[in-house]
Amino acid sequence: MPELISARPVALMRIIVGGAALIRSIGAFETLGRLREPEVVVMPIARWLSDPGTGLAVLALWVLGAIGLVLGWRTTLSGSALAAALGAYLAIDHQTYGNHLYLMLLLVILLVVADSGAALGSEEERQVATWPMTLIKIQASIVYGFAGLTKLNSEFLDGTVLAGSLGKGLIPVPEALVASSTMGILAIGAIVTELFLATALWRDRLRPTAIALGFSFHAAITLFMAPTVELFVFSLLMLSMYPLFLDRRPIAAVWDDDCSSCRDWIERFTRSDMLRLIEPVGKSDPSHGLDPHDVDHAMHTITPISTNQAFAATTDILERIVPTLWVAPFLRLPLVSTVGERWYRRQADRRSCSIA
């Protein structure tokens, strides 16, 4: 394992985590407001933090830290401020705890340790230590792993828990479905998914499936379960860790550099290549080792594990650029890839080239 690695994936994660913290600060403001209402019970953990003034200071620190993290401004300071605010918020009252907030606190600490400062905007490739990124990836596996293992109980396996949780979110679930044996099947599916994600994100060949499954899983819990905002924040935090699992070896995108519309496409791709994982190689550059006539017909990608062309090559690229990396693995599904291949051929046939 190299000791240093590009800071880009962790910088992207920093922006997403900072954004999630900003979104969640609204809920924290509401909860602290509720705790000041006379009819609402307080269950203080650290009494000295229960003072209303302290609550406001915590929120101010939270918002400023989150903004600093998004902007990449003095990330050690911003991240430390946000971590302190989250730690204090969790210690104010028993009612302020949330697994997503605990996860946010852990990730912010790791982002500070990872030196996740500005890296996406600069052309210069900033390098950071590998070990904090590995810790972040292990943290993702720990969360998925324990989340799956704790569901191995009869109440969850027979679908009772899901029946009581599904349909309370943005999208209702028909009563008939909730009452049926479908819940038991869904319950087993949820456990298998979480345990699969804990391990498969680490494996090159399984990663596209894991990313697609992880995205679907988080979309489903956010849409079908409650509380929506908290589940959305949790999903953002988990999905923010996925880019760290991507293979850091760039792929070569071999394209027809005689073709102006191909140039437009490759420029579009490279503009979105925040993680610097795409290396465009013109057909005229002999270093790619492919037959130039093949490249005339379709773009090719040379990845560490395979060489692909046409729509499969486009999928390779989309799996490495932002924001498509979380959804592009769906393009590998049989029917989708067939339709995609046809779409690619139509685009290729209609392309305008400066040199025929």
Place this chain on the structure above:
Amino acid sequence: MRWSRPAAIAFIVVWLTVQLAVPIAGLTNDPPAERFVWKMFSTSTPRPEFVVHTDSRTESVDLDAITARLRADLPLTETIPEHICQITSGAISVTWENGSFSCRS
């Protein structure tokens, strides 16, 4: 921020120990812990139903109205009865499935 090799190794060891030991210890406790163990939507804890008794009436308590954020792992029976007594005029007692609390004690 540059970390020396021993400091980095110490951080990694402490981090992983805590992140693995806390959930394992929490889940093997009796009863199992609900916090810091990544136990999410894995069991359904029935919420206790509190009933407040006054001189003139008996009514059930809307927990959503008197909590900031209702979670299954809150110490409800330790905190809620006394609070209900404080906010309900003329309250004599609060009862729930497995217990009761006298507001005049």
